[in-house]
Amino acid sequence: MAAQEPEDTARRRAPRVDAIRNREAIVEAASAVLAEQGTAVDVREIARRSGVGMGTLYRHFPKKEDLVHTVLRKDFSEWAESARQAAVDAEDPWAALTAFYEQALTGYARHRAIMENFSLTWTVPDLEGLQQLRRVIERLCAGAAGLLRPGVTVDDLLLLLVSLGHAVQITDDCRPQMWNRLLRISLDGLRAEHHEPLPADTAPGTRPPGPDREVRPSGPSHPAAGS
Amino acid sequence: MAAQEPEDTARRRAPRVDAIRNREAIVEAASAVLAEQGTAVDVREIARRSGVGMGTLYRHFPKKEDLVHTVLRKDFSEWAESARQAAVDAEDPWAALTAFYEQALTGYARHRAIMENFSLTWTVPDLEGLQQLRRVIERLCAGAAGLLRPGVTVDDLLLLLVSLGHAVQITDDCRPQMWNRLLRISLDGLRAEHHEPLPADTAPGTRPPGPDREVRPSGPSHPAAGS
């Protein structure tokens, strides 16, 4: 049942050069378009920009999702790597943390598809790019251990990144530097001089199957349904 | 040119009671559905849930946008008011600020359509609900003047709200209390004990028409296009 591999090397021709070039063109164009418009973009737009027909595009990527995943894996990796690099170039642990956020939020936070998926990934952690980013943050966390407010977790820093990433996207058009203020404020709130314990995360490691949607801390369960 | 009013009161019949009831049913159902699924929801779903036909729905609201606007104005107002009330019930200015954020993020931040529009409103401030919320924040700002970090603006607090609102939405399913930690961190970063000046907002009041999209502070303009 597992004998369906590429068979002998002689049995299958080498891929044609134009096919390879087209595939690269598709990925490149898709990356740009996904960055600009998010995953809701029309597939025809990607085909047009990469200069290939629909048939060619769907030959290389049978589903739109396949193309999106391929592009996102690459871009997400590049993103995490650029942020990591900015951190290791810094002089001290706190500067590393700051540089990490600045780099992460400066370049790729404008990549709409990345931020979309980054938000999604919170409930469906299937994207391995997240693990990559997680490891970077873990190292930063360990490095700045004494400088960080007690109780701060990797998830806190990750959520802060998603949160600020969203702020970047919505303010970028008219207030391109505004997110920087929020970053400063948040980073200062993360300093060790703040001793008050943070409220407990209800599910620090596991996913609670309990009836969480029934009882709310306050306010209506669905705001307008009960008025 | 303005003589197209309802004319004389005798000229037009009073609206039928079933029409009024249906309109209310539509708004109520739409509010619940928009809260759950956002503005991308199918109009048929709203019609089905309110127990009316498509014709009836479109008789009351000629465009989907009209219905969405009507519902959003109502829900947004209720949201702002509930958050305001939580603030005035507090004992001191800082507690008021905290209570405001807690209330704002607890109930309505799960209203998908509200948060969608709240993000959009940053670039297109046509929603008067925003002004309502702005005024609440202005009063909180004035009340907590001495306790707030110097240089913090109403826009900062507003952006923080949007930002945390997004965090609530993406973590609500699996980590229903996690946003609270981020709120604490951010609020502590807002305290007056932090003296470092915040980076300037490039366009504090006006919209800069300059070529902002061409030159980026760092990183590629569109991350993957130049690799």
Added chain:
DNA sequence: GCACAAGAGGAGCGCGTGCTCCGTGTAAGG
């Protein structure tokens, strides 16, 4: 009770979008 305008309902149209089908083109192998 009657006449009728206002209202209700839902099948269906137009359009956008993911995806396919098939005739044509063209790089590899001899």
Added chain:
DNA sequence: CCTTACACGGAGCACGCGCTCCTCTTGTGC
């Protein structure tokens, strides 16, 4: 140069969604 298998392109299909049209129903004024 010829063959052939792989690749290319884009017209077209299926489906979902916003919105309309037309027929039947029902509340209202007399």
